[in-house]
Amino acid sequence: MEENLKLDPEAKVSPEDFQALPKEEELDAEKIAAPSLTFTQDAWRRLKKNKGAVISLFVIIVMIVVAFGSTPFINHDTLVKSAPKYANLPAKIPGVDINGFNGKLKQGGVWVDQYKANNIPEGTYFVLGTDYLGHSLAQRIIYGTKVSLIVALVATFFDLTIGVSYGIVSGWKGGMVDNVMQRIIEIISSIPSLVIVVLMLLVFKPGMTSIILAIAISSWTTMARMIRAETLQLKSQEYVLAARTLGESPIKIAMKHLVPNLSSIIIIQTMYTIPSAIFFEAFLSFIGIGISAPETSLGVLLNDGQKNFQFLPYQMWYPAIVLCVLMISFNLLGDGLRDAFDPKTRR
């Protein structure tokens, strides 16, 4: 401050030194606002700054495109056809001559060309090798990724439908209804979800149906709890009161006023549900009570690969890497979205 006050006594300021601005510029000079951003734009702007989240988003999009785009080429029928001739071949990528990717496998410390040893015709390539039945591992991994993504999608669906509506109803109604609904959640969430899955598996046969049902029963409770807590706060906001006074129906209030304001919680919580659902499917298939052969999922591949890990490590490594990348991407994107939508938690 003091610096500014020290005026040069010699300075002579005459009126000519000042010039009036044209009318429009005068207004502009007063303006200090940045372009206004909507909530989503603002979150997107913050998300873009987070390198990890952007890369993860990109990886997830690529995985979704590859997994679902492959449907016309890789389906159940092509995957169950076994070709014993091609069994247990390591990866061979055309034009690549690095041990491990050129059809050679380390056996007793020496790299042996498995393609030559098994008289596989020249020009046959398996980018990620084959499994013990001669299936292309790359195809099975893509199919398995699709299964994981479908499980993620299903979990998201139940989170968004059951979880959100249950939470809103519970929070909105309050009183006795809320009390009963919360006790129900309490009971559901104190049964380990593993137990629910096992019970489902026993009644229905192991497979997608039981996994999806188990997710439907157990996955939405956290979402419902968080939505309820937030709804309780939103309920007493002026704009909700205004809508009520104007006679808007509760359903309309929920859709128009509550859901948009709950969107950040919904998005963040969904991003936490997805990796746990993916893990759950892989876990169940790995111990052999989820999806089982001849169906394919990343868990099944890991289980197959684990048996031969000592001799054919690639059969475990590739699905493991894909699964880990998928999980890491969803976790990083989830963290990024949390920071983007909820700047308060950002440090």
Next chain:
Amino acid sequence: MKKYLAKRVFYMALTLFLVATITFFLMKLMPGTPYSNQEKMTPEQIQIMNQQYGLDKPVWMQYLMYLGGMLHGDMGTSFQFSNQPVSYLIATRIGASAQLGIQAMIFGVFFGIILGSIAAINRNTWVDTLVTVLSIIGKSVPNFVLAVLLQYYIALKLGILPIADWGGFSYTILPTIALGVGPLAETARFIRTGMVDVLNSDYIELARAKGLSKFQIVYHHALRNSLIPLITLIGPYTVSLMTGSMVIENIFSIPGIGEQFVKSITTNDYPTIMGVTMLFSAGLVAVILLTDIIYGIIDPRIRLAGNED
């Protein structure tokens, strides 16, 4: 406090009762037969077997008998595993599982606290980034993948630790690590966030102004206050350890409950499945109640009776 406790215990009992009921009737719905070679048996043999297991009585009577037995800790007789009582099967196997679970919990929480504090103190430096990256990886890599890798590279290749089986402490190291990494990553993230919050508070500023050493500030003031919310994570950890034990015990062939559970699922051994299901549910419910009580005692700001939100 007493009223609250009574209410909680009532809900606990209700939950367990529901689980028991649902489990029982789902088992009855199950297709298939518990006898692995029924087609070879004569109707008389089946009759005798049914009598032996009480399967000849009407369903509601079986249900009452089952509930009554459950109250006495009698969970029936295993259909497989040489006809041992389920309670005996569980009793002989619970030790290994419990030891593994507790070790994994201690390992995860202890190292998680250390890593999380280090990250918080060195906030926004490369140390922080490293811990964050490690905890994301720890959270994302499924424990069974980690278990297989540890088993192969540490036990088989390096030959430092036993590959599998259950003998002494050295046998528990690898499974403990595999089980504990998930809680470790979670704890590290949690402690970091909490501690960054606490380190910005006024009383830390005061402690610094008093001239306390960095260690004293972190240990006496920051850590203690960021530890409290950690108690709420014990419940979720218990779940993840129970789930994890099924696969880890299988990979390392540890004679525990989890391994038993998987085996009984694949062999349709209903009484054992029901027994372990009840055990898992009871364990989780008890842990949740216990953590709520401890939380209320440690942090008086949380009113136990306060349920009006």
